[in-house]
Amino acid sequence: MTKRYVYISGEFVVEEDAKISVNDSAVLLGYSVTDSSRTFAHRPFKIERHVDRMYKSLKAARIDPGMSSAEMVRVTCEVTERNLEGLESHQDLWIVHTVSNGQTRLGPDPSVRESGATIIISNPFLDLRGWAGYYSTGCHAVTSTSRAIPAQSLDARIKNRSRMAYTLAEAEVKLVDSNAQGVILDVNGFVAENKGGNIFIVSEGELLTPTTVNCLAGISRETVLELATKLSIPTRETTLLPYDLYTADEMFFTSTPYCMMPATRFNGIDVGAGEVGPITKRLLAAWSELVDVDIVQQAREQR
C-alpha cells in the first residue's frame, strides 16, 4: 500500500508523522469539531453536505476555521485525490476532518488562541473487516449504562471529539458481548444514538428513527431516509424506547464507513425473527446502486 498523507493546517505530512502539539485545544480541552465522509469507488460521497454540516458545528462551537466552506471542500478533494493515487479499485478511503480551536494555554480563558485553527484532513484506509460479518448475520445491539450527553450540556449535532462519554458507553456494551454495538439512551431513557452512528427500526412496515433532539443528524441517516422515500417505504422521525427495539421487525445502525449495519439481537432478544430483514436489504441494495458499489461485497473483499 502506498503512503497516505495528512493535511495539517496547510502542510502535507505522511500519516505516521502526523502529529499535533500537546498544547492544541484538541488535546488540552477536547475542543474540536469533526466530520467523517468516505469515498465510494474513489468518489467522495456528499462531500459538500458533510462540509456544510461541519460548518454548522463550527459555528455553534464558536470556532473560526479561517477558511470558507468552499475552500474546505476544494482542499479536501485535493487531499483525497492525492491519497487515492495507487489505491486498488475495490478499495476506498475515509475522509476525516478535525478542526480544533488551535493552540491554547492554561489560563482564565480557555478560548484564547495562540495560533489559528488547527485543520486536519486525513484519509485512513477504509478497513471494513470489523463490520463485514454483520451484513449477513446482524450484530448484537446492546444498551449502555452511561447515557447520552443531553443537548443542554452539549448538543449531539455539534459533531465533536469530546467523546469520552461515548467511548465509555461502548466499553460497557462490550461487557455483554465482544461483538455488541452500543445503543445509547438519553437521560429520559429514550433511544439516542450509537457511539458513531444512528439507529433505525422497521415496525409494521414503517421505518422509524429518533428525531435529532438527542442525536447526531447523520448524513448516512439522511441518506437512508431519502432512499426509503424513493422506495416508497413510509418513514417517521419519532421517540423510540427499548420496547420499540425489543418488538421491532428489523433494526439497523447507520454510519459513514459501513453505511448500514443490521442488528438481529437487542439485549439478548431476537429482533424480529433474528435475521436481517427485507426492508433493510432493500435499502442497502438501493444504497449500493446509488453509489455504484456493492457495499456488502466490498466489505468482504476489502484489503
Next chain:
Amino acid sequence: MTKRYVYISGEFVVEEDAKISVNDSAVLLGYSVTDSSRTFAHRPFKIERHVDRMYKSLKAARIDPGMSSAEMVRVTCEVTERNLEGLESHQDLWIVHTVSNGQTRLGPDPSVRESGATIIISNPFLDLRGWAGYYSTGCHAVTSTSRAIPAQSLDARIKNRSRMAYTLAEAEVKLVDSNAQGVILDVNGFVAENKGGNIFIVSEGELLTPTTVNCLAGISRETVLELATKLSIPTRETTLLPYDLYTADEMFFTSTPYCMMPATRFNGIDVGAGEVGPITKRLLAAWSELVDVDIVQQAREQR
C-alpha cells in the same frame, strides 16, 4: 527563561516539539484523563494525592496507564525537578498530567489500542497574571447557559479532557463580561462548578460548597475545607442554587493555579458588599502559610 521538557511516554521532548499523533485516542476521541498540580516555592504540592486521584479517574475511565501510581509520582518528580532547574525562586510551575488510551483507529471498537497508554507530563510556566487582579478586586462570577454534563453521562470526578461543553460554557459567560468567570449549573439548576475550579460561598459565617455529585472533587477544594477546619470555620457540603450566591456574604473559586479566586459580583449583583471578604482573606493567608509562599504577592510579581 530556560527550556522546559515534556515527558511523553518515556521520552523527554522540548515543549515546542511536544506532539502526539493525530490517531491518539486523546485527539480522535477526547479519551484521556488529566490532573493538574503545581509547585509552591519549587516544591510539588500534594503530588501523591493528585496522582492518587488521577488513578481513580483512570480506573473509572477503563484506561490502563501501564505504570503504578508510585512510579507515576517518581517520574513526575523527576520531570518537574528537571524543569525547575534555572527557575527563579519566586517562580513556580504547573505539573500537568494527561494519560490517554494510546493510539487507536476508527472502527467498531473505539477502545482498541494500537499502542500503550500515552502519558504526558508537562510543566508549563505558572503565569498567574490573568488572575492576579482578582485577589484584590474579585472577579465577576457569571452563570453559563450550557449546563454541566450529568454524572449519568460522564462523572465530573473523572477529570478528563472531553471538555468542549465546559469551554463553550465559559465562552457564553464571556459575553457578559470579558473578565467573567463561569458558574456552571447542573441540569437541575444547582451550582456545579467552574470550567476548571470549584465554587465556595460564605453565608452567615459558614463555608459552603456543592457536594461532588455534580462536580470535580478538587484537591484545592479539599485543601480549603482542611484549612477552614483548622481555622474553626464551620463548613458544609450541600446543594447550592443561584439564590445562595446572590445572597452570600463572600464567594470564591478554587483551582490549582490560583488556589483561591475571590468573586465580588455574581450575574451583575454585588456579592455581599462587593468586596473580598474576611473569611476569604483568612483562608488565603492560611494557604500561603501552609505552602510558605505569599500567594497573592507571587501572582503579582511572577513573570
Next chain:
Amino acid sequence: MTKRYVYISGEFVVEEDAKISVNDSAVLLGYSVTDSSRTFAHRPFKIERHVDRMYKSLKAARIDPGMSSAEMVRVTCEVTERNLEGLESHQDLWIVHTVSNGQTRLGPDPSVRESGATIIISNPFLDLRGWAGYYSTGCHAVTSTSRAIPAQSLDARIKNRSRMAYTLAEAEVKLVDSNAQGVILDVNGFVAENKGGNIFIVSEGELLTPTTVNCLAGISRETVLELATKLSIPTRETTLLPYDLYTADEMFFTSTPYCMMPATRFNGIDVGAGEVGPITKRLLAAWSELVDVDIVQQAREQR
C-alpha cells in the same frame, strides 16, 4: 394627546387614577389572567380570538369573571372606541385585559373572594419606538439563565400576571446586551418563549417554532403560521434547541405590539448572515397587507 380611560369592573377611570386595592388577588397573589391585543388603523385585531383565549385561561385558572365572553368583547370594543377618539390616524392602541379573582384576604383559603372578579381593560398608547430599530437591523437574542416555569407547575398557556420569573429572565439577558431580547429555555434546555412573545426560526426553507408544550399559544404566533401557509412557506411545530438557533438562516420573535421582531444575532453569533432574512420580510409584508398598515413604517413614525 387626549386622556385615555381605563375600565375597572364597570367604572371608567382616567388612566392616571386607575388603581386597584392592595388587597386585590392580583396584588396579593399574582392571581390574575391577562391578554393583550391591539388595534391596526384603529381596528381591534382578532379581538374575539383574544377574548376566547382569555376565557380558556380563566377556566383553567378557576376564575369566574362574572361576564360572558360575548359581553367581554362588547365592553372591550366600547372602551377601545372611546379611547381611540382623537387619536391620529397613524397611531394605534394596545388592548390590555387583566382579570383577577377580586379582592381577597390572607387566610387558610386564598381563593376566598371578598368581591367579584376585578376586570381591567386598558388601552395604553402603542409606543413602538423601543422596537422600531429591530425591523431593519434585527435584535440580539440571548438565552437567560432562569428557565421557563414548567407546565406541571403553571401552564404557560394560562396567560397570567405571575410573571416575576420571566421578568428576571429578561433582566439576566440584559447583562449581555442592553438591547438583547430574551430566549427562555425550559427545564430540558429546549427553547420555550420570550418574556412576552414566541420564537420562530427559518431553517432550510422551513418555518419552525416550538409546540405549545412549553410556551404561550400566542395569537401573533398563530397569525404567522396562517400567513406562512398562505404564502406556501412550509411550517412545523417542533422541539427547538439553541443549536437550531445558532445554525438557523433567519430568526424572529412574535408578539402583539410589534407583530414580528427579527433577530440577527443569537448569543453573540450571527443568525444566518446576520441580516434580516427574506422569509421574515415576506411574512412581515403579508401581515402589513392583512391589517392594511405598514407595520415597519408605523413603528418608525409613531410618536
Next chain:
Amino acid sequence: MTKRYVYISGEFVVEEDAKISVNDSAVLLGYSVTDSSRTFAHRPFKIERHVDRMYKSLKAARIDPGMSSAEMVRVTCEVTERNLEGLESHQDLWIVHTVSNGQTRLGPDPSVRESGATIIISNPFLDLRGWAGYYSTGCHAVTSTSRAIPAQSLDARIKNRSRMAYTLAEAEVKLVDSNAQGVILDVNGFVAENKGGNIFIVSEGELLTPTTVNCLAGISRETVLELATKLSIPTRETTLLPYDLYTADEMFFTSTPYCMMPATRFNGIDVGAGEVGPITKRLLAAWSELVDVDIVQQAREQR
C-alpha cells in the same frame, strides 16, 4: 374596631383606600417581593430577621427598594405602632410588606421603572378563626396535582407575589376536602411546601423538614427548629416524600399567622393515631412561652 392605616411609599392611607396603579409592576408583572410577620401581645416578632430576609429577596429579585433595611425596620415599627393603637390586648396584627419595582409600562424592557419602588406596609387584623379548630383536631393535609415552581425557574426563597401556581395548587387540594391544607410537591415528587407555610413531621422521635432547596426559608420554620433544639428534640433538614408523611407519627405546618398548624390526616390516611401529637404540643407550648401569648387560646378568642 378602629381604622387601620396602610403605608404606601411614604403615605399613610386608610386601608379601604389603599390602592396602587394598574401600571404598577406588582400588577402588570407580578414583580414584587413580600414578607409577613406579626405581633404577639402587640410586640412585633423577629422583625429584623423578617426584614433581613426580605432584603435578600429584593437583592436576588433585582429590586432596589430605595431604603436601607434599618430604615425599613424603623418605618415598619412606626406603622405597626400606629395601627396597634386602640387594639384590645388579646388581639394582634399581621405585619405585611410588599415591595414592587414601581410603576412600569409595556415595552421591550419590563424592568424599566417609571417611579421608585412601591413600598406597601400593612397591618391586617390577625383573624385566626379559620385555623383555630386545627389546633385541637388537626387539619387534613392533601397533595396538589400542580407542582412547586422549581428553583431554576424562580427560587422559592425569593418570597414573592407571583403566586398563582400556589393559589391553584391550593384550589386543587380543596377538591378533596374544603378544610384541606395543601402539600405541594416539587417536580421530583419531593415534599416542598404549603402555599404559605413549611411542613414538618415527627418520625421515630426526630423532627424532620425539607431543606430549603425547594421551599421558602420560613422564619416560623426557623423558630420551630430553634425551639426543638432548646427542648432537645433532634432535628434534621432532609428530603421528604409522601411515604414519610403517610408513616409519620406527627405532622404540622408552620406559618406566620398560626405559628404551627397540626395535621392529623394526609390524603385520607391518619397521621400517626390521627391526633395532635405530643411533640407538636410541646413545641407549640414552647412557642407560646417564647412570645408570652397562649397561641391556641388567642386563636379561639380572637375577634
Next chain:
Amino acid sequence: MTKRYVYISGEFVVEEDAKISVNDSAVLLGYSVTDSSRTFAHRPFKIERHVDRMYKSLKAARIDPGMSSAEMVRVTCEVTERNLEGLESHQDLWIVHTVSNGQTRLGPDPSVRESGATIIISNPFLDLRGWAGYYSTGCHAVTSTSRAIPAQSLDARIKNRSRMAYTLAEAEVKLVDSNAQGVILDVNGFVAENKGGNIFIVSEGELLTPTTVNCLAGISRETVLELATKLSIPTRETTLLPYDLYTADEMFFTSTPYCMMPATRFNGIDVGAGEVGPITKRLLAAWSELVDVDIVQQAREQR
C-alpha cells in the same frame, strides 16, 4: 347463571376453584403479562390483535409462554366458546389472559423457573353497571398525585400485572369523588393514561390522544383512531397537559370493557359545556355499529 371455567396451563377449572401457587412468579414478583379483550354479541373482538400485542409484551418481558400465538388464539377461542354456552344473547364476557413466568423460588436469580409459564385464560362476566351511567352523564376525571411509571423503569406498553402504582393512583383519585376516574400524569406532568384505559380529548374539532411514549398502546385506543378516520374526524397523537383537558370541548376514556367512557368534568371544572359531546357520541355510535351491539343499551340492561 351457568358456571364459568378458567383455563390454567392446560387445565379447565371452575372459576371459584381457579387458583395459583403462592410461589408463582405472578404472586412473588408481580412478574406476569396480561391482556384483556371481550366479546360483542358473543363474538371475540380483535382477538388476534390482542394476542399479538400480548406476545410483544411477553417478548419484551422475557417470558417464554411455551405456546405459539396462533395456538394461544385457538385455545382462547375454545375457552371462550365454552364459557359463552348458556349465556343470554344480550350478555357478553371478558377475555382475560395472564401469563406469568411460572413458579419460582426466592434466590439470587428471580427468573429461575421451577415450572413452565403459567397461562391463565378466564372469562369474567362483563358486568358494566359500574360504568353504565357515565354514557349519559359522563364521569368526573381527576388527576392522581402518583405519577405513571416512566418507560425507562417499565414500559407501559408491556401490559403487566405489577400495577400497584396504578391502583394507588386510582385510590387517590377517589378521595375527590367516589365516582372519579383517574388521569395519571407522567413524571413531566404530561397526561399519560388511566389505570386501565387511554385518554382522548376533542379540541377545535380535532381528536387528540397522547402518543404511546407514556401509556399503553390500547386496542380500544386504536379502534377509536380507526373509527375517527372512517368518520373523517382529524386525529393527532401528541403531548397533552392538564390545560388541554381543562379547555377541551369533549373528553373520554377508552378501555376494553366499556369501549368509551365520556368525562364531563375534570378536576372539578366542566369539560366543554359539561355534557357528553357530539364527536364522542358519533364515535360511540360507530363502534356500536362496528360490533353490531348497542354498547350503551347493553351496559344499561346487562345483568
Next chain:
Amino acid sequence: MTKRYVYISGEFVVEEDAKISVNDSAVLLGYSVTDSSRTFAHRPFKIERHVDRMYKSLKAARIDPGMSSAEMVRVTCEVTERNLEGLESHQDLWIVHTVSNGQTRLGPDPSVRESGATIIISNPFLDLRGWAGYYSTGCHAVTSTSRAIPAQSLDARIKNRSRMAYTLAEAEVKLVDSNAQGVILDVNGFVAENKGGNIFIVSEGELLTPTTVNCLAGISRETVLELATKLSIPTRETTLLPYDLYTADEMFFTSTPYCMMPATRFNGIDVGAGEVGPITKRLLAAWSELVDVDIVQQAREQR
C-alpha cells in the same frame, strides 16, 4: 425434610397446596405488600421490626390487613415455630409475609374488595447455596439498563410485589455475567438498590450507602449501620454514583437471606484489589456474633 405449612388468612396449608385465587388483588393487580425476615439458629430475627415496617407499607399502600401488628407478630411466631419442628440445628428458615388487598374484580374501582385482606405467611427453607461462594470470592455487581421506579410513582419503601421492573433489571444484568448481581440506578443515574437488597461501599475508611430516597429501608441495611457504629466504623447515608463504586475500596449488598454479600467486581472492573475487604469481613463477623450463627459457615453447609 419434614413438610412445611403456609398460613393463608387463618388456614394452615401444606406448601405444595398453598394457592390463592386468580382473582386475588395480588394476582390481578400486583397489589400486595410483603416483608421477609429469617431465623438464625431457629430464632426469628428482629421480627417486631420487620412487622412494624410492613405495617408502614400497608398504611401507605392503603391496605387494611384486618389484624393488629401485635397479632401479626404472634401468628408469625406460631407459624414459624411449627415449621421449625424437625429442622436440623444448622438449618434455618425464611419468614415471608405477603398481604394483599384480598379478592377483587375487574371494574371501575380496583380497590373494591370481595373479601378481607389475604394474609400469607410462609417459611421457605433457607437455601443459601446460590450465594455461598460469594462470601469468599465476592460477586460481580453490574448495573441494569432499566432504572428504579421513582418514588413519585411508587415509593420503594413500600415493600411490594409489583416487582416486574426489578425482575427485568436483574435479567438484563445476567446478560453480562450469569453470576452478576444487579445494581439498579434511579432516573438520575444515582445508585438505588439491588432487586432485593441494599448496596454499601467502603471508601477511605468510611461506610457509605444511599439514603432511602430511592430504595428500600432494609432491616439488613439498618443492622449493618448499627454494627458499624458498634465497631466505630464511620457511616454516612449519601448519594452514590457508579464512579463511587468503581473507585471504592470495598463493596457489598445486604439482604435478609444472605445478610451481606461481598462484591469484588463492578461492571468488569475490580472493586479495590478485587478481594473481599477487611471492613466487610469485620461487619460480617460482628453479625455472626450478634446472631450466634457463623453465617458463612452455615451458607456452605446448609442443605
